[in-house]
Amino acid sequence: MNVKLLDQRRDNLTGQLQENEIIIIFAASQPDYPRYFLQDSNFMYFSGLDIPDAILVQRNFQGKTNSALFIERGILEMEVWEGKKLSQEEAQKISGIKNVSYLDEFNRKIGFFLNGVRNCYINLNVANLTAPLNKQQVFAKEIRAKYPAVQVDDAMQKISPLRAKKDKWEISQLQKAIDITGTGIESIREKAEAGMMEYELEAILVYEAKRKGLRHMGFHPIIASGVNAATLHYHQNNCKIGKNDLILLDVGAACHGYSADISRAFPVSGKFTNRQKDVYTEVLNINKAIIDMMKPGISMAELNKTTVELITEALFRLKLIKKKSEYFKYYMHSVGHHLGMAAHDVGPRDTPLEEGNVITVEPGIYIPKEKIGVRIEDDILVTKDGFKNLSSHIPKGVEELEDLD
């Protein structure tokens, strides 16, 4: 990632701030060994730094971006265990932020920064209301107590519109993640056989991704055979694959944190049963119809509404329902979400789509009593006049899927 791009992102953020507003973004904490470190995506987005426990403070000073970065100070005894910490110069070089201090100076300096501030935005990362407070929530509490005139709020309202519009570099990361995920899916289809365990297919995906340079999956892979495909977030991946099973893959490797999110279904035998083919073809047609609707100005609500209409019609044809309202038994999620640094990325869900958004399109039909679950998911970039399907090269046609044996 180049420094110019990071500067641009920080300038865009400044554009969201008044002069009496401040934004404070905490890096993720160092986890206890042996869990591996996963950076906070907002901190990564604005600093480019993959280091734990740092803090980025950003202000709009007379229309100019004013960034201050606080990093951990290396302590010799600790570095024996944790490795060397980044120096001030190294942090400056990677992030392009000139004002770099150590964390032990943060408490004193933040008092100075908050002088005259009315709104303070923090990446609170409120995911679970019953979980214990994380460090930034504790910090927010302290600010509220110490500076009652300062309004503390979640930073996502300022950040999410920026992150929802992907720049060229981000799109190239997504494309690489998608391409390598596609290779993994192809390799799974070549090697899958009845009698294998689902997790063996998972191993093929992880192997393909790692040998092509992507160390991490963006999310835990779903490798679901037969009836398991009807469980939307099936993650056990520990069943034996039956000989007439349809296998549903919902997988995505990540490149610099940018995750693909691809679903494909295929018959392990290399041949669909008639019923599997009928269900599959319905979902495929809906997947294509919704992708064709993608363009700036259309809303997720419209896409969802059309999906439900099309799925309902399909369910009538498949003789699964007698009344429209019954569609919910066989299709119970929404058709897509923003994709980026998280498989379910931040981004407005209630405003029209804009150029630069990357959205998944993933209709599905799930029939547990017939041991059939089909979801076909592509990753779509919204362009100036329409869309670009970033995963169009990953086979999904009936003949292509039956071809391989």
Ligand SMILES: [Mn+2]
């Ligand atoms: Mn998805």
